[in-house]
Amino acid sequence: MRSAVLIVILLLTLVAVPLAADARSDAKKQVEFGIAVAQRGLWREAIYRWERATQIDPSYAPAHNNLAIAYEHEGDLAKARAAYERALELEPGNALIKQNYELFREINDRTTRQSAQ
Amino acid sequence: MIARPVRALSSLVAVLLAVACTNSFEIPIETPIRPKLEVAAFQRVLVAGFIAGGTEDVDGNLETTRLLRSQLRTKSQLRVIDSDVLPLVDVATEGRDSGGATTAPEPIKEEKDLEAYEHVFANVEYWKKIGEEYQQPLIVTGTVMFTPLQRNSIVQREQEVYDSFGRRRVVPVRTYQERKGFSLDGRFIFIDGRSGATLHSESFGEQILYNANQTTPALSSYFELMDRLIPTFLSTLSSQKIKGTRILLQ
Numbered sequence: 001m002r003s004a005v006l007i008v009i010l011l012l013t014l015v016a017v018p019l020a021a022d023a024r025s026d027a028k029k030q031v032e033f034g035i036a037v038a039q040r041g042l043w044r045e046a047i048y049r050w051e052r053a054t055q056i057d058p059s060y061a062p063a064h065n066n067l068a069i070a071y072e073h074e075g076d077l078a079k080a081r082a083a084y085e086r087a088l089e090l091e092p093g094n095a096l097i098k099q100n101y102e103l104f105r106e107i108n109d110r111t112t113r114q115s116a117q
Numbered sequence: 118m119i120a121r122p123v124r125a126l127s128s129l130v131a132v133l134l135a136v137a138c139t140n141s142f143e144i145p146i147e148t149p150i151r152p153k154l155e156v157a158a159f160q161r162v163l164v165a166g167f168i169a170g171g172t173e174d175v176d177g178n179l180e181t182t183r184l185l186r187s188q189l190r191t192k193s194q195l196r197v198i199d200s201d202v203l204p205l206v207d208v209a210t211e212g213r214d215s216g217g218a219t220t221a222p223e224p225i226k227e228e229k230d231l232e233a234y235e236h237v238f239a240n241v242e243y244w245k246k247i248g249e250e251y252q253q254p255l256i257v258t259g260t261v262m263f264t265p266l267q268r269n270s271i272v273q274r275e276q277e278v279y280d281s282f283g284r285r286r287v288v289p290v291r292t293y294q295e296r297k298g299f300s301l302d303g304r305f306i307f308i309d310g311r312s313g314a315t316l317h318s319e320s321f322g323e324q325i326l327y328n329a330n331q332t333t334p335a336l337s338s339y340f341e342l343m344d345r346l347i348p349t350f351l352s353t354l355s356s357q358k359i360k361g362t363r364i365l366l367q
Contacts (some may be wrong), residue, residue, distance in 0.1 A: 022186075024275070031366075031367055032367060035142055035365050035367060038144060038365065039142065039144065062365075062366030063363075065146070065366050066365050066366060069144070069146060069363040069365060072148050073146040073147065073148065074149075075146075075150070075151065093365075096141055096364045096366060097366070099364065100363045100364055101360055103363065104363075105148075107148050107359055107361070
């Protein structure tokens with residue numbers, strides 16, 4: 001009985017690891033495509049790709065970071081903040097995400113101050 | 118003292134390391150900022166005039182009206198109405214006078230002098246009438262105080278000194294400095310030409326100071342100060358884009 005459980009766990013692990021790897025690899029493909037189209041100025045398409053990437057692999061921080069940048073570019077500052085915060089939650093030590101977030105906050109704080117006047 | 122540069126350097130190193138270790142791409146972005154005021158209901162804007170005071174070297178009413186009209190013409194979607202600048206000081210004085218007779222406006226020298234005239238902005242009937250005359254535009258008005266400033270203070274500056282061996286040193290020296298300049302204070306008021314009601318009002322204040330021996334014409338100081346205020350003014354009426362760069366990650 002015990003060995004049967006062990007075999008099931010082993011099998012599940014063997015299946016789960018490639019599945020996760022597949023999800024990451026699929027998400028990466030979406031992210032790469034998103035970057036290519038964003039560089040051509042097609043931000044709507046980029047948003048679609050990066051949203052797909054976060055659905056495929058919700059723990060992939062670069063997808064959330066890129067999505068935040070795209071939302072910022074579209075002027076959707078609330079969504080941008082949420083995406084940056086999710087990216088930082090996933091990779092708190094990532095200096096590039098931190099730098100993007102700091103720059104975003106500068107703009108966001110300025111607009112908040114303006115509307116409070 | 119050295120903690121700040123060290124911190125800045127270490128964060129720069131961290132960013133450079135991160136760039137080296139990750140596939141990253143710098144990308145320019147333009148963040149659109151929505152206007153503070155919803156102006157979709159208006160097709161036209163009338164910069165009516167201002168209650169202005171301070172120095173007599175600059176006509177604050179005329180110059181502010183001209184400048185805002187020209188800025189709105191190039192940087193907003195609204196059609197700018199060309200009309201004579203309203204003499205709001207006279208209008209306010211007339212309104213205050215119960216007999217209806219025109220009395221000469223008192224010179225407005227300080228900000229507190231404005232109080233006697235500010236009731237004109239709350240005169241809904243008057244603005245409604247102006248609105249009807251110009252096909253119900255968005256009306257821009259307000260107050261402008263452009264006043265001379267003088268500040269005398271002890272300032273610290275660095276001076277080169279040479280010791281008996283000819284060695285150069287830079288030492289801080291405290292000196293008394295007289296500075297002159299101008300301040301520009303006031304309020305932009307946005308009125309709905311259909312109802313005469315105030316939609317939004319925004320106070321502003323900027324100062325500029327020069328060395329006392331420097332001669333700067335009042336009008337150029339006025340334009341220098343207005344240059345600082347224009348972006349805030351425009352952001353009330355039209356959306357703006359803030360340019361920057363971000364790092365995309367793979």
